[in-house]
Structure formats: structure tokens, C-alpha cells
Amino acid sequence: xxxxxxxxxxxxxxxxxxxxxxxxxxxxxxxxxxxxxxxxxxxxxxxxxxxxxxxxxxxxxxxxxxxxxxxxxxxxxxxxxxxxxxxxxxxxxxxxxxxxxxxxxxxxxxxxxxxxxxxxxxxxxxxxxxxxxxxxxxxxxxxxxxxxxxxxxxxxxxxxxxxxxxxxxxxxxxxxxxxxxxxxxxxxxxxxxxxxxxxxxxxxxxxxxxxxxxxxxxxxxxxxxxxxxxxxxxxxxxxxxxxxxxxxxxxxxxxxxxxxxxxxxxxxxxxxxxxxxxxxxxxxxxxxxxxxxxxxxxxxxxxxxxxxxxxxxxxxxxxxxxxxxxxxxxxxxxxxxxxxxxxxxxxxxxxxxxxxxxxxxxxxxxxxxxxxxxxxxxxxxxxxxxxxxxxxxxxxxxxxxxxxxxxxxxxxxxxxxxxxxxxxxxxxxxxxxxxxxxxxxxxxxxxxxxxxxxxxxxxxxxxxxxxxxxxxxxxxxxxxxxxxxxxxxxxxxxxxxxxxxxxxxxxxxxxxxxxxxxxxxxxxxxxxxxxxxxxxxxxxxxxxxxxxxxxxxxxxxxxxxxxxxxxxxxxxxxxxxxxxxxxxxxxxxxxxxxxxxxxxxxxxxxxxxxxxxxxxxxxxxxxxxxxxxxxxxxxxxxxxxxxxxxxxxxxxxxxxxxxxxxxxxxxxxxxxxxxxxxxxxxxxxxxxxxxxxxxxxxxxxxxxxxxxxxxxxxxxxxxxxxxxxxxxxxxxxxxxxxxxxxxxxxxxxxxxxxxxxxxxxxxxxxxxxxxxxxxxxxxxxxxxxxxxxxxxxxxxxxxxxxxxxxxxxxxxxxxxxxxxxxxxxxxxxxxxxxxxxxxxxxxxxxxxxxxxxxxxxxxxxxxxxxxxxxxxxxxxxxxxxxxxxxxxxxxxxxxxxxxxxxxxxxxxxxxxxxxxxxxxxxxxxxxxxxxxxxxxxxxxxxxxxxxxxxxxxxxxxxxxxxxxxxxxxxxxxxxxxxxxxxxxxxxxxxxxxxxx
Numbered sequence: 001x002x003x004x005x006x007x008x009x010x011x012x013x014x015x016x017x018x019x020x021x022x023x024x025x026x027x028x029x030x031x032x033x034x035x036x037x038x039x040x041x042x043x044x045x046x047x048x049x050x051x052x053x054x055x056x057x058x059x060x061x062x063x064x065x066x067x068x069x070x071x072x073x074x075x076x077x078x079x080x081x082x083x084x085x086x087x088x089x090x091x092x093x094x095x096x097x098x099x100x101x102x103x104x105x106x107x108x109x110x111x112x113x114x115x116x117x118x119x120x121x122x123x124x125x126x127x128x129x130x131x132x133x134x135x136x137x138x139x140x141x142x143x144x145x146x147x148x149x150x151x152x153x154x155x156x157x158x159x160x161x162x163x164x165x166x167x168x169x170x171x172x173x174x175x176x177x178x179x180x181x182x183x184x185x186x187x188x189x190x191x192x193x194x195x196x197x198x199x200x201x202x203x204x205x206x207x208x209x210x211x212x213x214x215x216x217x218x219x220x221x222x223x224x225x226x227x228x229x230x231x232x233x234x235x236x237x238x239x240x241x242x243x244x245x246x247x248x249x250x251x252x253x254x255x256x257x258x259x260x261x262x263x264x265x266x267x268x269x270x271x272x273x274x275x276x277x278x279x280x281x282x283x284x285x286x287x288x289x290x291x292x293x294x295x296x297x298x299x300x301x302x303x304x305x306x307x308x309x310x311x312x313x314x315x316x317x318x319x320x321x322x323x324x325x326x327x328x329x330x331x332x333x334x335x336x337x338x339x340x341x342x343x344x345x346x347x348x349x350x351x352x353x354x355x356x357x358x359x360x361x362x363x364x365x366x367x368x369x370x371x372x373x374x375x376x377x378x379x380x381x382x383x384x385x386x387x388x389x390x391x392x393x394x395x396x397x398x399x400x401x402x403x404x405x406x407x408x409x410x411x412x413x414x415x416x417x418x419x420x421x422x423x424x425x426x427x428x429x430x431x432x433x434x435x436x437x438x439x440x441x442x443x444x445x446x447x448x449x450x451x452x453x454x455x456x457x458x459x460x461x462x463x464x465x466x467x468x469x470x471x472x473x474x475x476x477x478x479x480x481x482x483x484x485x486x487x488x489x490x491x492x493x494x495x496x497x498x499x500x501x502x503x504x505x506x507x508x509x510x511x512x513x514x515x516x517x518x519x520x521x522x523x524x525x526x527x528x529x530x531x532x533x534x535x536x537x538x539x540x541x542x543x544x545x546x547x548x549x550x551x552x553x554x555x556x557x558x559x560x561x562x563x564x565x566x567x568x569x570x571x572x573x574x575x576x577x578x579x580x581x582x583x584x585x586x587x588x589x590x591x592x593x594x595x596x597x598x599x600x601x602x603x604x605x606x607x608x609x610x611x612x613x614x615x616x617x618x619x620x621x622x623x624x625x626x627x628x629x630x631x632x633x634x635x636x637x638x639x640x641x642x643x644x645x646x647x648x649x650x651x652x653x654x655x656x657x658x659x660x661x662x663x664x665x666x667x668x669x670x671x672x673x674x675x676x677x678x679x680x681x682x683x684x685x686x687x688x689x690x691x692x693x694x695x696x697x698x699x700x701x702x703x704x705x706x707x708x709x710x711x712x713x714x715x716x717x718x719x720x721x722x723x724x725x726x727x728x729x730x731x732x733x734x735x736x737x738x739x740x741x742x743x744x745x746x747x748x749x750x751x752x753x754x755x756x757x758x759x760x761x762x763x764x765x766x767x768x769x770x771x772x773x774x775x776x777x778x779x780x781x782x783x784x785x786x787x788x789x790x791x792x793x794x795x796x797x798x799x800x801x802x803x804x805x806x807x808x809x810x811x812x813x814x815x816x817x818x819x820x821x822x823x824x825x826x827x828x829x830x831x832x833x834x835x836x837x838x839x840x841x842x843x844x845x846x847x848x849x850x851x852x853x854x855x856x857x858x859x860x861x862x863x864x865x866x867x868x869x870x871x872x873x874x875x876x877x878x879x880x881x882x883x884x885x886x887x888x889x890x891x892x893x894x895x896x897x898x899x900x901x902x903x904x905x906x907x908x909x910x911x912x913x914x915x916x917x918x919x920x921x922x923x924x925x926x927x928x929x930x931x932x933x934x935x936x937x938x939x940x941x942x943x944x945x946x947x948x949x950x951x952x953x954x955x956x957x958x959x960x961x962x963x964x965x966x967x968x969x970x971x972x973x974x975x976x977x978x979x980x981x982x983x984x985x986x987x988x989x990x991x992x993x994x995x996x
Contacts, residue, residue, distance in 0.1 A: 901952075
């Protein structure tokens with residue numbers, strides 16, 4: 001790329017396709033895949049796919065990318081036919097009907113994703129096109145015809161032919177190519193530079209966004225007892241105030257700073273700028289001073305711009321923007337306008353890094369060597385670098401004395417360890433087992449840590465592929481607001497890196513797996529990245545705090561918002577709403593790292609943390625009441641940053657007792673919602689253990705107890721050592737920690753009764769069953785006293801008004817409490833000449849489990865229009881059928897207790913059905929395009945189905961006519977079909993009897 005070329009702000013699609021081209025050209029996809037854009041336009045690519053098992057068959061494809069790429073998929077055309085169920089003839093070639101290439105699908109885990117690249121698309125196309133299980137149709141001829149057409153085809157747009165394929169397939173030497181990832185150890189940002197960067201980043205904030213920080217010019221004198229102070233901004237206002245004068249403003253550009261929460265010490269010293277000094281010492285016209293100050297600012301900005309190494313961007317019209325590959329390769333591409341790249345003068349560049357004497361490894365001084373001074377430094381280094389010591393041994397050795405610490409930091413040592421582990425020899429050489437290399441000798445320890453922990457420097461946005469140095473990276477966020485309190489109650493984030501420009505400019509609003517989100521929050525990756533991201537993070541905190549009624553950031557907002565995010569993640573993990581994957585667990589550590597960064601930035605937050613926990617633990621019942629602490633889950637995360645209060649303390653168990661006691665009191669309401677009889681306190685004290693009671697209490701409060709166990713275990717990892725590791729690993733925890741935490745989480749999810757729960761919480765001694773029974777009845781009394789529930793309360797009304805849509809992912813809610821509509825949709829394919837049907841049916845039963853009616857393809861109207869069947873929707877071109885059943889549960893008769901949903905082959909075995917899919921979901925009341933899955937069925941291999949014809953999928957039911965609806969998944973395989981329900985009825989009745 002020419003360094004003299006003008007930096008050009010290219011469209012997102014062009015910039016992204018250039019990155020895809022770099023990826024394909026530097027790292028070939030596969031020995032049997034080739035791709036290259038036409039020289040005339042980068043928006044049209046030609047590719048060749050070869051069958052790995054039959055290299056005589058080469059398929060030529062044309063990929064045309066839209067201007068909205070990567071938000072929209074490319075159109076893919078096969079130039080020659082192939083016998084495949086999802087390949088149909090269309091204008092100009094053959095179209096591939098593939099879920100991955102469908103941008104119209106809005107359901108999670110379906111359709112196109114903006115994270116796909118040219119390489120990933122071609123990999124999936126190769127596996128899909130040559131999959132023999134899809135080659136059950138000969139609408140496009142047989143394989144012999146496909147082979148002949150491919151060998152005689154010549155492309156009219158490129159030079160491709162079977163004898164000379166274009167683009168050519170990579171050779172074995174090409175496949176060995178790897179783009180090296182150069183590692184540079186990041187230095188801590190000096191305090192004065194932090195302030196400069198913070199000021200620069202806040203000034204870069206776009207004016208269009210509602211919450212913008214201004215640089216501070218004057219700090220008013222404030223009395224020690226005051227909590228707030230007004231800080232005048234540099235913007236001129238209509239009136240010229242006097243320094244130290246307090247005023248009330250209805251609308252102003254001033255920045256209000258909370259002194260206590262920000263950790264600002266009160267002072268009577270007034271910091272005066274030259275502007276204020278001039279006002280107080282002369283009769284100069286204030287307007288002239290303002291104009292002069294603005295001129296000085298402009299001069300300073302121009303001077304700073306002249307010093308920068310970046311090439312100024314040039315403004316082009318849409319017609320002038322080049323699209324040909326040769327022109328684009330000659331350009332220096334500018335980053336998106338909304339991107340916030342790292343400062344090139346932050347001291348972390350390779351040149352500055354090599355020149356830094358603090359990072360150069362030198363022999364230790366004699367005074368620190370002690371008796372080691374008798375042994376040459378090189379000999380000690382050689383011994384340490386031998387294959388005898390592992391990396392763990394070296395780290396332990398570094399803790400023995402200062403001299404050995406110096407030896408164990410030597411770059412030669414870590415380069416040797418890297419070579420032993422990954423086979424890499426020189427500083428610039430890259431081994432086949434690793435793409436990481438070090439920029440200099442002092443960087444090998446960092447390179448080793450990144451490789452061992454599976455973290456690379458190329459942490460990129462999944463949509464734009466920008467790195468954290470090119471832009472601020474964060475995560476997608478969804479949240480819900482409690483309709484009663486008007487406060488945000490749950491905030492969920494997906495640990496998928498998304499850049500600032502992708503969110504603000506490209507308007508990316510779906511995750512990698514097509515889940516919708518509305519907000520974006522930057523992460524702590526490095527200290528420098530945090531300084532760039534802080535204005536955006538603080539804007540996010542303000543938006544997540546609507547109950548405060550202010551657009552001004554207060555540092556304690558960070559405690560509230562991040563605690564809610566950590567709690568939401570744990571609730572979903574505890575309720576199995578998300579899998580306990582290493583990716584999800586990393587999210588907890590990333591959120592904790594961000595909270596710790598805010599506590600370090602605003603020192604007064606540490607006191608706030610201790611005061612909140614101290615009031616709860618050491619205060620009265622009023623301090624622990626719901627009115628004072630609405631959610632225990634929002635207080636528990638603060639223990640991870642507390643320096644005073646610890647969960648496990650043999651000498652002071654007050655933290656354990658306070659949290660576990662209050663949890664028991666609050667759980668009474670939710671236990672009685674499922675088992676109302678447990679609210680009736682026995683007349684006489686219970687002196688015997690009630691195992692049935694303990695079993696019911698355990699099952700009803702399982703999620704909250706898992707939440708406690710999760711927090712208790714997490715607190716053991718949150719120390720200063722983890723923070724230091726996260727600096728090296730770009731905010732992420734070490735792989736060892738994640739693996740251990742993942743194993744513990746899986747064990748925790750399998751804990752099935754009280755003794756193991758108490759052990760996991762560190763309670764000693766473990767209470768006996770008799771004591772646990774007595775604890776329950778005491779919790780009922782406490783709940784009555786605190787007003788959490790009342791005598792004679794109708795517990796069936798709990799959650800009647802609804803629940804956060806985020807929590808519906810968990811297993812505790814099989815259906816939304818405010819359910820209105822349910823939709824069952826199934827699709828299927830067939831490979832024979834005649835049509836094959838997979839029928840979706842709904843069978844209605846009353847509260848005596850007596851059958852009422854069947855809704856099928858021929859009886860499409862049931863329960864006075866509350867249940868509607870679509871009938872047969874057949875696409876003979878694709879040989880695909882669809883059935884949809886829509887149920888309005890709100891309008892159903894009070895006599896209906898349950899509905900059983902089945903799928904059956906119409907007088908054919910299920911083995912004759914190709915590619916069956918089924919969805920059982922509920923539309924969101926606020927957004928009907930968003931569907932909440934209620935039940936899913938994974939079809940068994942055809943060999944295990946035998947001659948069976950029917951599957952009882954699930955039951956939608958309620959206990960009483962006024963109770964909420966629930967879903968129970970079944971998946972029983974049997975016989976029968978639509979129109980012949982006799983063999984199906986015993987299976988359905990058996991399922992109804994099992995409902996409790």
C-alpha cells in the first residue's frame with residue numbers, strides 16, 4: 001500500500017471486502033477452494049470449489065456483493081448445474097437456496113450473519129454443495145451430466161476454464177502461508193498522559209449524541225460540606241459569572257461533577273485560566289478575549305494536526321470512489337469517521353517500544369545478585385532456558401529473589417520457552433503451530449502468554465473486522481425496564497466484539513447468531529483502550545439509569561449497571577438460559593474487570609462499595625429489607641471489589657449469615673407460588689425433619705441458590721493477580737482460570753440437595769435436615785413480618801403481569817406469564833416424484849382430560865377461531881412443504897386445559913421425510929417480528945426411527961382456568977397420522993396424566 005496515497009474514507013462494504021481479500025490472499029482457505037474479485041470491481045468475486053473426494057468436478061461460482069455488505073449477504077450463482085436439492089435453475093445460472101444466504105430470516109441462529117467473510121462463506125458452500133445427503137434429486141440431471149457441463153464450461157467474465165481454472169487453486173506451499181500476528185507488550189499509560197488522552201477522547205465525542213463530555217477549565221471554590229459543585233466549561237455563555245459564585249442553571253453546557261462519588265477533594269484554591277486572570281486584572285473586552293482564545297485554540301489544533309503521522313483524508317463523492325481492485329490497492333484506506341483509534345504517540349508503537357530502556361533486558365546489578373554474582377549471568381540464563389524448566393517453574397523461580405526475577409524476565413528465556421512449546425525459532429519466524437510472533441526481544445513473554453491462553457493480538461469486530469487498536473471494541477447489549485419501577489432490571493450482553501463504528505455508523509443490530517440487540521457497551525481491553533472508551537461507557541451508564549432522571553454521569557452508576565449485568569449473566573447461567581461455555585464465563589470476568597477499572601478511576605467508589613455492603617451486613621433488618629436493597633443479585637457482585645468484606649471468614653461469618661438469611665426470607669414468596677400450602681405455619685414447633693418440605697423448597701428456589709454458589713466461587717478468583725493477568729491478555733482471564741471455573745459451574749448446576757449447597761457456600765458446620773426444616777418456618781415468619789407476603793395471599797398472581805423477556809431463555813419459564821399467542825411451524829422436504837406430507841396437528845383436551853377436537857390440514861378452524869391451521873403450503877419447485885398452527889390462548893374457552901401438538905407422516909414412515917424442522921414459539925407483544933422459542937425438537941437419525949410415523953412434540957397446558965400457561969416438551973415416537981388418530985391417543989393421554 002502506497003504511503004503517499006491519500007487516505008480515503010471508503011464505504012463499509014468496500015473496506016470490508018478489501019479485508020476479506022487480504023485474508024484470502026495471505027491465508028488460502030483450502031486446497032480445493034479459490035476466490036478472487038474481478039479487477040474491474042471488488043463487488044463481484046469469482047470462485048472455484050472442488051470436491052475433495054472427486055477432484056474431477058470443479059464448480060465455478062459468481063458472488064455479487066451488495067453495497068450493504070456485510071449486513072446483507074452476497075448473491076451466489078452456480079455457473080453449471082449439480083444434482084442437489086437446494087440448487088434450482090434461475091436467470092443467468094443456478095441459484096443456491098441456503099439458510100446462510102437468506103437475509104429475510106430474523107430468528108436467532110438462522111439466516112445471514114454479518115460476521116461471515118468470503119472465506120467462511122466459501123467453506124460452508126463447499127461442504128453444502130458436495131454433501132451427498134442433499135443429492136437426492138435429479139431435477140438438474142445426474143452427476144455425470146454435472147461433470148460434463150463443468151469440464152466444458154468457460155466463463156465469459158473471466159478466463160476460467162476446466163483446463164486453466166481462474167482463480168487458480170492454491171498449491172501446497174501456498175497453504176503453508178500464515179499471516180503473522182506481531183505482539184508488542186503494552187506499557188502502562190502515565191497519569192499525565194491519561195488525562196491528556198481523556199481530554200482528547202471526550203473532545204472527539206460526536207455532537208449528535210445526547211451525552212457529551214466537555215473539558216474542564218475552571219474548578220469553583222466549594223465548602224467542605226457541599227456534595228456538588230458546578231464546573232464551568234470553556235464554552236461561552238450568555239453571562240459572565242464570577243469565580244466561586246454558585247448559580248442554578250436550567251439549561252447550560254456546564255459539567256456537573258459529583259465530588260464525593262468522583263473522589264475530588266475539596267479545596268479553597270481556585271484554578272484560574274489566563275482568561276479569568278485577564279478579566280480580573282484588566283478592562284479588556286471579554287468578547288475580544290474569547291475571540292483571541294478561540295484563535296489560539298485553532299492554532300493549537302492545526303499545530304497538533306501537522307505533527308500527526310496520519311495522512312489527511314480526502315472527501316470524495318460517491319461517483320469518485322473507486323471500486324476496481326487495482327485502484328483500491330493503491331489507496332491508503334482511512335478508518336470510519338466514528339472510529340476511535342489508538343494514538344500513534346502512546347508509546348506503544350514498535351519503534352518506541354524498542355527504544356524504551358525500561359523494556360530492554362539487562363543483567364541484574366551485582367548488589368541484587370548476592371551469591372548468584374559468582375555465577376555468570378549467561379550461565380544462569382542458559383540453565384533457566386533449558387528444557388528442564390517449564391513456564392510454571394520459571395514463574396515460581398522469579399518469586400525467589402530480585403536477581404532471579406530479572407533473569408526470569410529475560411526475552412531470551414521466553415523466546416526459548418516459546419520455541420520449545422510451539423517450534424518457533426527466530427524473532428521474525430513464524431511456526432506452523434502458531435501465528436504469533438514478537439516484535440522485539442522484550443515481547444516474548446507476552447507472546448507466550450497470549451499463545452498459551454488462546455488469545456491473539458487480532459481481537460477484531462465481528463462485523464467490520466477492525467481491531468481494538470483501530471477502534472473501540474465493545475459488546476452488544478439488550479435490556480428490559482420494570483414497568484412498575486421504571487428502572488432497568490436486567491441487562492444482558494453477548495461476548496462478541498463489536499466496534500464503535502459498526503454500531504453507530506453501520507447500524508449493526510444483530511449478533512453473530514442473529515439475536516437482536518439495541519445497545520452497545522465498550523469493554524476494558526487495555527488501559528489505553530479504556531481511556532478511549534470511557535466517554536462511551538459513561539454514556540451507556542447514564543442510559544441504563546433512567547430511574548435517576550438525569551443525563552449527567554455519576555460514578556456510582558457504574559456500580560449499579562455493571563452489577564446488574566453480572567447478575568443477569570449469572571441468572572441465565574443458573575437457570576440454564578445460556579450454556580456454561582468458556583465464552584459466557586469470560587463475560588463475567590470482563591464485566592468485573594470493567595468494574596474494577598471504574599473503582600480505580602474514581603477512588604470514592606471504594607468507600608461506596610464498603611458502605612453498601614457494610615450497611616447490609618452490619619445494619620438492622622431495615623437495611624436488609626427489599627425497600628433498601630431491592631435485589632440481592634445487584635449487591636453480591638460488589639463483594640468482588642470489596643477490600644473489607646469477604647464471604648469466607650471463619651472469624652466473622654456475618655457476611656454469609658446476612659446474605660443467606662435474607663435470601664431465605666425472600667424466597668418464601670416464590671416457593672409458595674409453586675407450593676401454596678408451605679405458607680401455613682404449623683401450630684406447634686417442628687421437631688422432626690420434613691424431607692418432603694425440604695425437597696419442595698429446594699426445587700422452587702433452585703435458581704437463586706445457584707446464583708449464590710456462583711458468586712461465592714467467583715470471589716475466590718477476583719484478586720490483584722487476576723487484574724495483572726488481564727492487562728497482558730487484553731482484559732480476559734487466563735485460560736486456566738476459565739477452565740477451572742467452567743468445570744466448577746457444571747458441577748454446581750448438578751448439585752441436587754441441601755448438604756452440597758451449604759458446602760459450596762462455605763457454610764460450616766453443615767445444617768442438619770431438622771435444622772433446615774426449622775430454618776424454613778423461621779423464614780416464613782420473617783417474610784410475614786417484613787411484608788414480603790401476607791396471610792391468605794393468592795400466590796397464583798405472582799408474575800401474572802409478566803417477566804423480563806431476558807429471563808425467558810431460562811428453564812424456569814417454559815412460557816411467558818403474559819402469553820397471548822403461540823405459533824407452531826414445521827417444514828419438510830421430499831425426494832420422490834410424488835408429494836410426501838408431514839402433518840402438524842393440535843389436539844384439544846378439557847380439565848377432565850377428555851378429547852374435544854383435532855385441528856389438522858382438513859379441519860383448519862378450531863375453538864371458534866382461536867386455533868387456526870394454515871393447511872398445506874407446498875412448493876413443488878423446491879419439493880418443500882410448510883404447516884403453521886396459530887393459537888390465541890387469551891381467547892380460548894375456560895374449559896380448555898391442554899393442547900397436544902404432534903407431527904406425523906401421512907401414511908408414510910418418518911424416514912421418508914427429508915430435512916424436517918419445527919418451531920414452537922411465541923411472538924413478542926411489543927415486537928411481533930421477535931419470537932421467543934418455547935420448545936424445540938431435534939430429529940433423530942432416520943436409522944433410529946424405524947417404521948414409526950408420529951412424534952408427540954409437546955403439551956401446552958395450565959393447572960386452572962386462571963393459571964398461567966406452561967409448555968412441556970415430550971418427543972415421544974409412535975404411530976398414527978392425521979385422519980387416523982387411534983394409535984396416537986394413548987401416547988397423548990399418557991402425557992396428560994404425567995402433567996403435575
